[in-house]
Amino acid sequence: MNARLCLIDTDIYSYILKRKESPYKKAREYLSRHGRFKISCITYYECLRGYRAVNAHKRLQIFQKFLNITDILYIDQQVLETASEIYGLLKKRGELPGEFDILIGATAISHNLALITNNQRHYRPFGRHFSLETANWERLE
Numbered sequence: 001m002n003a004r005l006c007l008i009d010t011d012i013y014s015y016i017l018k019r020k021e022s023p024y025k026k027a028r029e030y031l032s033r034h035g036r037f038k039i040s041c042i043t044y045y046e047c048l049r050g051y052r053a054v055n056a057h058k059r060l061q062i063f064q065k066f067l068n069i070t071d072i073l074y075i076d077q078q079v080l081e082t083a084s085e086i087y088g089l090l091k092k093r094g095e096l097p098g099e100f101d102i103l104i105g106a107t108a109i110s111h112n113l114a115l116i117t118n119n120q121r122h123y124r125p126f127g128r129h130f131s132l133e134t135a136n137w138e139r140l141e
Contacts, residue, residue: 003033004113004114004133005034005038005112005113005114006030006038006113006114006115006116006135007038007039007040007073007104007107007108007111007113007114007115007116008027008037008038008039008043008116009043009104009115009116009117009118009119010039010042010043010046010047010100010104011117011118011119011138012116012117012118012136012137012138013037013039013043013047014047014050015118015137015138016037016066017047017059017062017063017066020138022137022138022139023137023138026137027137031069035069036069036070036071037066037069037070037071038070038071038073038111038113039070039071039072039073040072040073040075040103040104040107040108041072041073041074041075042075042100042103042104042107043104044067044072046100047063048060048063051063073107073111075103075107076110078110079103079106079107079110080106082106082109082110082130083102083103083105083106085130086102086105086106086109086126086129086130087102089129090102090125090126090129093125095125097122097123097125098122101119101122101123105123105126105130105132108132109126109130109131109132112131114132114133114134114135115132115133115134115135116134116135116136116137117134117135117136118136118137118138120134120135120136
């Protein structure tokens with residue numbers, strides 16, 4: 001998975017910031033190959049709000065430092081169109097994940113990126129209908 005450009009989901013990005021062993025090791029390998037991370041603006045928001053909600057000043061500083069090597073992908077028209085397609089299809093099938101998952105998944109699809117997540121089951125319905133490759137850096141391989 002490290003050969004392909006990836007979008008890092010909030011859970012894995014948080015693990016990287018905490019230097020959790022497996023995700024941190026894989027993230028270092030990824031950085032040595034690609035030089036930068038990519039996250040959705042949703043991940044940016046989730047991290048920022050989480051650290052501020054609990055006054056985690058040290059975590060917030062680490063997060064802000066990591067932003068120097070992270071590209072934030074914003075929601076644009078293509079992401080919104082892809083997200084609405086995902087929503088429409090999965091709602092009919094009764095397989096709706098959360099709104100943030102739809103937007104993060106749509107961002108990965110729109111930018112032709114694999115998605116690194118610890119919640120692969122949330123994105124499984126996407127794979128049946130859209131081209132979304134997922135991997136989990138939390139698992140040791």
